Amino acid sequence: MGAFLIRRLAFLPVVLLGLSFLIFALIQMLTPEMRAALYVRDPRQLSAIDEVIRTYHLADPIYVQYATWLKEILGGNLGWSETAKMTVADAVKAFFPATFELTILSFAMTLAIGLWLGTISAVHKDRWIDHVSRFISITGTSFPTFVVGLALLMVFYGKFGWFPPGRSSFETQLLLGTAEFKSYTGFLILDGLFNANFKVVWDAFKHIILPAATLTYVEIALLVRVTRSSMLEELGKDYVRTARAKGLDENTVTIKHARKNALIPVITLSSLLFVALLGGVAITETVFDYPGIGRWGLIAAQQLDIPGVLGFASLSALLFVIGNTLADVLYAIVDPRIRMQ
């Protein structure tokens, strides 16, 4: 296991270096003037643009540029984001908790509902619940995220007025700025609980539930399908027949025996699912005006705020790489055969 871990983790810096090459190559398509915003911490510096270009070697040979760029990034200077009106590093800190909260909630919902649906539709194969779950998966993959989001908004906000867009009501936002409310985690629901302020918890829940439901619906299909087929495979095996033969009740057979083994492919898949959520969250945030990383990244892309786009992209890529590594490690833990390869 140790050798596998070391091998897998040693690969991480290589991928990150490759990513830095790719991003750097992409920004080479821009003029030095456009790239200047990637280096400054304050928009006022941009008025003396020639000086910025000189200081950060923007017109120098490419290897000098790359070295300066990498040094600045590793030093935490990611430039100035015009759309967020703050430095990229600050913007990431400001927007990331909201995105992370949404992602974790959707992940938990997808996992819980997906596993349940997958198991139950394997146990009751070709019965009505199986058809319902198939319908949910096939429509979920066919609907674009923004269509699901808008439809939910139309009904639950437009018609009933229950779940508004945004992240919190105006009242809550006022409260957040005061000393009364301490921010511990940046997650509104958790912070509300820690402050014992249940109004905030309820308000945050009302705002987050529609985006979370959208992501769940769109991402659930693969999990249901894999759980179902892996369950079906396990249920047909001899040890299940043995378990039934010795008189165990059906619940113990399916949940304790078959599902434990059926979960092996699901575990890898779920870490990939988390990664997929991080990628798909941008559109959802945009539809619901939810102030997270993805919405900021897309607005930045529209308004030619390259530092903003790159901040969003680098963070997503970093999480993506970590998530993929985690998936491999998890897989090696649950299935010892992988480690040998």
Added chain:
Amino acid sequence: MWRRLKTNPLSLLGLGLILFFIVVAALAPFLAPPEEGTRDKYLIPQESFMIDPTPPQQGHIFGTSEQSYDLYYGIVWGTRSAFKVGLTVVVISVFIGILIGSLSGYYGGWIDEGLMRFTDIILAFPSFVLAVVIVAVLGPGLDKVMTALAAVSWPSYARLLRGEILTVKQQNYVEAARALGAGTGRILTRHILPNAIYPLVIVGSMSMGQVVITAAAFSFVGLGAPVGYADWGQLISLSRNWIIGTSGNSFAYWHTFFFPAFAILLFVLGWNLLGDAFRDILDPRMKK
């Protein structure tokens, strides 16, 4: 294959939907004739510059969207846009995939190592996010979106083909062709590729639906087709301000959202159902 396809009603539905959209795209000039002397047929005609959408009525069977854009015209010509985007992106990315995958799989060695590490790096990026970066650098527009999507979707094709070629090139008939003195080009194009390419073509056609969804998402956030262009994603973004309706009737402007959303859903559903059918046919374990 047709025999297996025929027995599953869902696959037939998928096939029917795709055929329907092909007919609509082909007959677009007759179904929704553009006005005389229009420069670009993909620009939706505007009757007035009235901001508020109007409900379905005589002359506008799906109603009009924000700024009097006729929804029927937009959806009919949007079918062409969808095929254009889907086909272009799939064909270009499959082509790049074939190029990189066959070089990598056939030659092996440092060529393989170099090309596959490059592929790994692109795959280490969430593809949607990388596409956003590329569009941001190139500037908005449907053609830029197509470029970006093709640039991020070839790596999985290249990998798939490389794997296939690695098995095919061990076969006796390749050995035999080489023994007969066939050149590299001939072995690759006449013996290896025809036997290795089949899964790639299937996976490529299956991804049509996802490509169209992603391109629509770009148009929706204002990075793709410009306002007024016949594109489903763009039409849905026009409806965004109107989904809440009026104070008395919350679904007053339902048509601005429903018709384009329904078109996109049916289109993608068709490809997904057909893709499922192909997967079942190709996967022998699923045989009953």
